[in-house]
Amino acid sequence: xxxxxxxxxxxxxxxxxxxxxxxxxxxxxxxxxxxxxxxxxxxxxxxxxxxxxxxxxxxxxxxxxxxxxxxxxxxxxxxxxxxxxxxxxxxxxxxxxxxxxxxxxxxxxxxxxxxxxxxxxxxxxxxxxxxxxxxxxxxxxxxxxxxxxxxxxxxxxxxxxxxxxxxxxxxxxxxxxxxxxxxxxx
Amino acid sequence: xxxxxxxxxxxxxxxxxxxxxxxxxxxxxxxxxxxxxxxxxxxxxxxxxxxxxxxxxxxxxxxxxxxxxxxxxxxxxxxxxxxxxxxxxxxxxxxxxxxxxxxxxxxxxxxxxxxxxxxxxxxxxxxxxxxxxxxxxxxxxxxxxxxxxxxxxxxxxxxxxxxxxxxxxxxxxxxxxxxxxxxxxxxxxxxxxxxxxxxxxxxxxxxxxxxx
Numbered sequence: 083x084x085x086x087x088x089x090x091x092x093x094x095x096x097x098x099x100x101x102x103x104x105x106x107x108x109x110x111x112x113x114x115x116x117x118x119x120x121x122x123x124x125x126x127x128x129x130x131x132x133x134x135x136x137x138x139x140x141x142x143x144x145x146x147x148x149x150x151x152x153x154x155x156x157x158x159x160x161x162x163x164x165x166x167x168x169x170x171x172x173x174x175x176x177x178x179x180x181x182x183x184x185x186x187x188x189x190x191x192x193x194x195x196x197x198x199x200x201x202x203x204x205x206x207x208x209x210x211x212x213x214x215x216x217x218x219x220x221x222x223x224x225x226x227x228x229x230x231x232x233x234x235x236x237x238x239x240x241x242x243x244x245x246x247x248x249x250x251x252x253x254x255x256x257x258x259x260x261x262x263x264x265x266x267x268x
Numbered sequence: 269x270x271x272x273x274x275x276x277x278x279x280x281x282x283x284x285x286x287x288x289x290x291x292x293x294x295x296x297x298x299x300x301x302x303x304x305x306x307x308x309x310x311x312x313x314x315x316x317x318x319x320x321x322x323x324x325x326x327x328x329x330x331x332x333x334x335x336x337x338x339x340x341x342x343x344x345x346x347x348x349x350x351x352x353x354x355x356x357x358x359x360x361x362x363x364x365x366x367x368x369x370x371x372x373x374x375x376x377x378x379x380x381x382x383x384x385x386x387x388x389x390x391x392x393x394x395x396x397x398x399x400x401x402x403x404x405x406x407x408x409x410x411x412x413x414x415x416x417x418x419x420x421x422x423x424x425x426x427x428x429x430x431x432x433x434x435x436x437x438x439x440x441x442x443x444x445x446x447x448x449x450x451x452x453x454x455x456x457x458x459x460x461x462x463x464x465x466x467x468x469x470x471x472x473x474x475x476x477x478x479x480x
Contacts, residue, residue, distance in 0.1 A: 097328075100328060104322060104323055104327070104328075105319045105320075105321070105322050105323075108319070108322065108323040108327070109319030109320065109321060122327050122330075126331050126334070129327075130334055130335070133340060193302050193306055194305075194306045195305060195306075195309050198310070198313045199446065201442055201443060201445075201456060201459050202446070203310075203317065207314075222310070222311045222315065223317050243280050246279070247282065248279075250307045250310050251307070253310050254306045257310075264449060264450060
C-alpha cells in the first residue's frame, strides 16, 4: 500500500518506505565503501533515485530486492567514477602470495570455528581491499549469486569466484592474526 | 591429487562441491579439510551479519531538502518522521554518558506517563482480558514496558519495535563482549557507544510516539 501511494508521489508514504529500508540500504553502502560519509551520501542518492524511479517498479520482484539492486548500482556507479573497482580487480587478479593458501594452517587448534564474533568480523571486512570487500559483501552478506555479481561488476563468473575465495582467505588470515594478537596480550 | 592441485580448483568448488577425486582428497587431507571448514565458517558467519546501523538523521534531511529543491515535494507537506538529532562529536566517554542519561530519562518519562494515564483507561482495562505478562525473549524489563506503551499508542508498530530492541540488545551484548575481550580497542568502544546510542534513539522515538 505504501508503495502504491509513494508511486503517486505521497511524501508520507515515501518517508515510511525510507524508515523501513534505510538501515539495510545504509549498511550495504557502508560495508561496500567502508566509509561513513560516502555511505551517507550514497544512501541519500539511492533514496532520491528511488523517489524518481518508483513509478517504474512493476512488482516483478519484491520491492526490497528491487530497491536493494538499485542501491547496489548506485554504489557501483560511484566506485566506478572513483576508479576503485577497476584497479582492485586488476590487483586481485594478480596472484598474491600473502593471500594464498597456507599449508601450515592445518593444525586442528588453529581452525576458526566458534571464534568469530560480529565485531571482529565487521572489522576484518572493513580492512579488506576494496575489490575483495565488494565481492564478499555482495555474495556472502547480501546473497547475490556469482552470475549476478559478474553482470553488475562487468567481470566473468570465474573472476567473481576467484575474488570471493581470495577475500575469504584474506579474512581467515586477518581473523587468525587478530585472535593471536589478543591471546598474546593475555 | 595433491594439496596444491586441490587448492587451485578450490575457489570454483568450495560452495558447490567437487568431483570424486577432489572430494576424496578433501576427506583424506586434514590441511585442506580445515581450510575448507574455515572458509565455509566465514561464509556462514557473514550471512548472520544483519544490518545494525541506522544512517544519521542528516541523510533524511538531505533527501527532503533535495526533493523540495527539485520541486518534487512541497515544503509544507513535510512528512512526519521521527528522526531525533543525535549529538555531534562528543568525546567517547561523554557520549556514552549522554546516551545512558537519555535512555534513563526516556525510561523515566515512559514510566511516569504510564502512571498518569486517565482513570477511564484503567477502568476500561479492568473488563478486558489481562494482558499477557510474558516478557518477549531478547528484551529486558524496561523494554517490555516500552513495548506495552507502543502497543497502546501504535499497535501496528509493536512488532517493529520489538525486533529493533532485540537487534540492538544483541548488538550491545556483542559490543560489550568485544570491549571485555579487548578493553584498549577504540573501535570496540565505538561499537558499544553506537549500540547504546541506537537504543536511546529507539526509546526516544517510542516516547515521541506515546506523547503525541
